[in-house]
Amino acid sequence: MGEPHPAGPRRTRPEIEYDVLPAADIGAVERALSPLERIANVDWVRRATIIAALACTWEVYAHHLNNPLLLPTFSDTLRALWLAAVEGRLLSRVWSSLQVLLMGYTLGVLFAGALTSLAVSTRFGRDLLSTLTSMFNPLPAIALLPLAMLWFGLGMPSLVFVIIHSVLWPVALNTQTGFLGVSETQRMAGRNYGLGGLTYVWKILVPAAFPSILAGLKIGWAFAWRTLIAAELVFGVASRSGGLGWFIFEHRNELQTDYVFAGLMTVILIGLFVEEVVFRTIAQRTVVRWGLER
């Protein structure tokens, strides 16, 4: 800074002091956004636009194809959805699927929690978790279904079993990854208060690893859905009333393609709801508010 430049004579520059303009004179320091800008900033408006565009494309192409057996139009699908819903048939199928799904999901998440808690507290637990995960995570849940049916019969328990299998490993893997990523400083801060065992896991590790845990829960949810629908499709009615997969299977047999699409659309709608409403709300109230995620 103060070193004279080695080459050439140094020019002395005058010192200058400025009066800082009052901020009020600058003009638009802060300006309200225009209505269009504000609408474009709302997430669901942008997403809804995408969905609307996809629906339009579908409608136009299906009209052009004019083969309702292969590809019913968007409007036909909506009508089939409406009719099935009004009849009450679709809703009871959805309910039946959701019951199995929620039960399997909840149990899977609980088992994952127990396994990962064991894994952070003991070395045996860590070895157990990593071995089991690498063994069973690549195993498709649907491949276990024949075995499950042999063990538990043609009912809900078999479905719950395969769903637990499909949820447990990805959730455990993500939770474990999250726990390992918790910074040493936060661990030390937690242990500084004499926290240990499950209190330490629950009060320090779980919230600190929550971004990963949430990602695991999302993946687990999607895996559970896939497994359930696939199981119902492949093995037909596996519980008393049959679920959404069975609804789709039934209507395919009767060549009612618009109802098949209505069934698929129901799966999509429930998926959208859970992702965009349930998980998004959880994220907004936790990781986004805490600044762990944008």
Add this chain to the structure above:
Amino acid sequence: MTTASGRTALSPGDTPDRHAPATAEALPLLQARDVTLQYKTRHHLVTATYRVSFDIYPGDRFIVLGPSGCGKSSLLKSIGGYLPPVEGSFTLAGAPVLRPGPDRMMVFQEFDQLFAWKTVLQNVAFPLIATHRCSTREANERALLYLSKVNLTRFKDSYPHTLSGGMKQRVAIARAMAMEPSILLMDEPFAALDALTRRRMQDELLELWASTNFTVLFVTHSIEEAILIGSRILLLSPHPGRVRAELNCDHFDHGDQGGEAFSSLQKRIHNMLFNEPQMDDAHG
């Protein structure tokens, strides 16, 4: 190399009676006796400190000063109960230090020591509640009191990610002080701050100390910071850390910087740290 019992090698200006058997004076709060610390990396067994001994008395602002890699952070971690010594021991108020505990609250250098999922107030109140020291209501009251001491009452409902680095450190200090620990352990708490903020934080810490008179063990590698903040300085040699000296410095503040006494002490410490014939600069 210095003698293993560096504490007996008194420097001029030291008050010898500090080390006399505790008859007239209070007993030492924290005693370190011949503490050797080692930790394992993947390929090596590293000796961090070798036979370090010192006493900390109630109300001390005790500084551990030394070049990077001299084991001062390991020393602090060991007092915190995270790293058991391979030789020697620490005793806190007569009881040996065996594991982490809330009687030795730590303030870390890293800004992520606050819990992101708690607001400023919840962060300060959390240890009080988690250790069942007091009820939620009392904890919140005490947290507010200490937040006002570090001038952060206005931000009590903010989440840590919205605060600046200096504010985060102040929350961490408030959190540690609210527990009213026997000793406050600070691991270079201002090292990651910009120079202006650091200076303000040093003043604030001194003011805080003047009002509550807590005992603090402060680790730093800045000679200047050590002289400003400390009442007594433990000087460690480069790796592995051995006690080089224990010095008094109880009468300096920012106004003395550049003054003659300040500069001479600074120079003396500097010489002790760097101008030793057998030392190589690679560790500095």
